[in-house]
Amino acid sequence: MPTPRELVNRVKATIKEVDTATAESLIAKAIFLDVREPDEYEQGALPAAVHLPRGFLEFQVEGKIPDKDAPIVVYCAAGLRSALAAKTLADLGYSNVVSMDGGFNRWKDQGRPWSTPRTLSADQRNRYQRHLLLPEVGEAGQQKLLDSRVLLLGAGGLGSPAALYLAAAGVGTLGVIDMDVVDASNLQRQVIHSMERIGERKVDSAKKTITAMNPDVDVATYDVRLGADNVLDIIDGYDVILDGTDNFPTRYLVNDASLLKRIPVVHGSIFRFEGQVTVFDPYNGPCYRCMIPEPPPAELAPSCSEAGVLGVLPGIVGSIQALETIKVLLGLGQTLVGRLLAYDSLDESFRTFNVRRDPECPACGHDAGEIIIAEYDELCMPHRH
Numbered sequence: 001m002p003t004p005r006e007l008v009n010r011v012k013a014t015i016k017e018v019d020t021a022t023a024e025s026l027i028a029k030a031i032f033l034d035v036r037e038p039d040e041y042e043q044g045a046l047p048a049a050v051h052l053p054r055g056f057l058e059f060q061v062e063g064k065i066p067d068k069d070a071p072i073v074v075y076c077a078a079g080l081r082s083a084l085a086a087k088t089l090a091d092l093g094y095s096n097v098v099s100m101d102g103g104f105n106r107w108k109d110q111g112r113p114w115s116t117p118r119t120l121s122a123d124q125r126n127r128y129q130r131h132l133l134l135p136e137v138g139e140a141g142q143q144k145l146l147d148s149r150v151l152l153l154g155a156g157g158l159g160s161p162a163a164l165y166l167a168a169a170g171v172g173t174l175g176v177i178d179m180d181v182v183d184a185s186n187l188q189r190q191v192i193h194s195m196e197r198i199g200e201r202k203v204d205s206a207k208k209t210i211t212a213m214n215p216d217v218d219v220a221t222y223d224v225r226l227g228a229d230n231v232l233d234i235i236d237g238y239d240v241i242l243d244g245t246d247n248f249p250t251r252y253l254v255n256d257a258s259l260l261k262r263i264p265v266v267h268g269s270i271f272r273f274e275g276q277v278t279v280f281d282p283y284n285g286p287c288y289r290c291m292i293p294e295p296p297p298a299e300l301a302p303s304c305s306e307a308g309v310l311g312v313l314p315g316i317v318g319s320i321q322a323l324e325t326i327k328v329l330l331g332l333g334q335t336l337v338g339r340l341l342a343y344d345s346l347d348e349s350f351r352t353f354n355v356r357r358d359p360e361c362p363a364c365g366h367d368a369g370e371i372i373i374a375e376y377d378e379l380c381m382p383h384r385h
Contacts, residue, residue, distance in 0.1 A: 018099075035054040035081050124146075155176050252289070270309055
């Protein structure tokens with residue numbers, strides 16, 4: 001019966017190996033695949049290496065490296081596991097694979113470039129395990145979420161479910177702006193609050209719930225009215241704005257400020273049994289003024305406090321907003337840029353409408369003038385979700 005070393009030597013006879021000098025010359029041309037265990041990888045790795053432990057290779061490599069003709073340099077600690085991995089990759093249809101003889105140990109001993117990679121902690125690996133199993137997210141995507149900053153406009157009907165799911169997903173910084181207090185009438189739909197929080201500032205209540213759910217998340221609270229005097233300072237530095245506001249003056253204000261700062265806005269709205277979601281990506285798609293150039297008169301736009309809202313509806317719409325936010329942050333799939341998703345809870349139906357950028361838009365059109373941040377309170381009366 002052949003020994004493990006003899007088996008490896010047989011495998012090596014069927015693959016191509018390169019020395020460390022040749023491997024270094026391929027850094028700009030090839031994908032370097034590190035097949036060591038996580039604890040080995042955490043001690044140091046080649047720059048920009050893709051990490052995939054040998055035991056997961058067959059199950060996850062096609063998600064990590066979809067191009068089977070791409071040049072790949074596989075390495076491990078000494079060159080044994082990488083030889084087996086190279087053979088496995090060839091069996092899977094990868095056509096341009098080499099194993100680095102001597103592995104990372106020889107590379108490091110020779111003084112070639114390496115670094116200590118940023119990795120998730122053991123607790124984070126356990127918490128975000130289901131994300132890590134998705135090739136489209138993986139460890140790199142999860143770290144990107146942890147580095148991301150999302151500003152939630154409102155801790156009410158839409159902001160509540162959005163905040164919960166973004167916090168659970170590990171978005172590292174959540175800003176929450178709301179100047180209201182928790183009222184018993186909120187609890188039918190604003191699920192981030194509870195009975196014992198009645199009378200508390202909503203931002204404080206939201207922060208307690210978020211930090212209890214996920215200590216990875218830093219919560220910045222803004223117990224202020226969003227206005228022309230502070231909107232640019234507040235939104236500065238955020239990657240995405242999740243708009244859960246419920247009045248036209250604030251929506252126009254946020255639209256103009258987001259255009260100036262070029263920050264995407266994930267917009268949601270609800271009314272009775274219906275909801276809508278879209279994404280405004282400044283200058284890459286329509287803005288809010290492209291979709292609604294002028295606000296309707298107040299008498300034609302009754303608020304939820306006047307017309308009512310089914311309590312579960314904002315949970316659905318806010319969750320879709322959270323999903324679109326994560327897609328924007330990670331560059332996943334097709335976002336709702338240029339599309340308006342309309343949901344009717346009574347019919348249980350979704351419809352999508354195209355929304356085109358208006359070349360004559362006074363805010364983002366080709367001949368638009370300078371954007372002036374101003375108050376729009378005279379446009380209509382504020383509403384409440």
